[in-house]
Amino acid sequence: MTDATLSAPGPRSALRQLCRDQRVWLTSALILAVLAAYDLGQAADSALFAGRALLNTAPFLVLSIAIAAGAGATGADNLIARAFTGAPxxxxxxxxxxxxxSPFCSCGVIPLIAALLAMGVPLSAxxxxxxxxxxxDPSMFVLTAGVLGLDFAVAKTLxxxxLGLLGGLVVLLLSRSGALANPLREGIGNGGCGGARVRAPKPVVWRFWEEPERRxxxxxxxxxxxxxxxxxxxxxxxxESLMLAWIPAETVTAALGGEGLVPIVTATLVGVPAYLNGYAALPLVGGLIDRGMAPGAGMAFLVAGGVTSIPAAMAVWALAKPQVFALYIGLSLVGAFASGLLFQLWTMA
Incomplete structure (x- = not known):
């Protein structure tokens, strides 16, 4: 038996590797298969929901993929990385x-983040x-002002x-201590070499399609x-489709009534896994505020839910290493609570 034979993977090993590589697709297929066995209508609705959502996200996906691939093929990623140095x-x-x-939702921003980190842009920025x-975003501002008032819209923008400033500064301090050097998971971009260092400059070839290797x-x-x-x-x-179908909106929002710090804390914790998108949440929060919910709790819920809904958190988990994911969630919690508390104090002044 030759060394090549000994090192060659057997059929079982190859199958296991294939399953590991495709486990996310297999999980999606398994969920739809189980749904089809018990509720064919919901399985169809979930598949259609996912398809429509992917189509809606497609422009952002295509743009960010093209930017990332083009930057790598031309060598422009080095220029982008160097542009983010010197003034953190x-x-x-x-x-x-x-x-x-910017007009990005919590899921739509993920491909752009992947492109920026793969190019070597510092994690703090x-x-x-x-x-x-x-x-x-601009449309959210207009809708928020119409539903909850201009003061609420301005406060939510601030x-x-x-929250962005807080997160960037915290990451900058941690990065200077040597932490978070490689934020991306292995296999994403170039293995996550961005964030803490800028790659060695290489010549940029803008007409990359003229060279077979770059193509x-x-x-x-x-x-x-x-x-x-x-x-x-x-x-x-x-x-997300299953949460929309099986968890009534009132179940999530009913826990947010009352006054004081407790509703703000509750709204922050409920907002993190909230399945509501920002537009759907506005009238529900507005209705609760009309019935006596503290405005600060409404702010905390919208901020926390906007940043880290379960679908968005899954995308972050897939993209970033566990310590970056934990930091993202932690900053979201702190920022949402602080936003709610400050807005509550401002409304009481």
């Missing part, structure tokens, strides 16, 4: 401000954008920017990134 506080401030006015982006790199990066994002977002959207 300014980059954090710009990231938080851009996030507060990315985290500022990451936390602020899902909370507010909460988004403030191949573009195609490989685009395909790998697309498949990774598609499988995780598909599973997330299927789970």
């Amino acid at each position: 506080f300014l980059m954090i401030a710009l990231g938080a401000l851009a996030g507060g006015i 990315v985290m500022a954008f990451w936390l602020a982006s899902p909370i507010m 909460a988004a920017i403030g 191949a790199k573009f195609a490989k990066t685009a395909l790998t990134t697309a498949l990774f994002l598609a499988k995780w977002l598909t599973l997330a959207f299927i789970l």
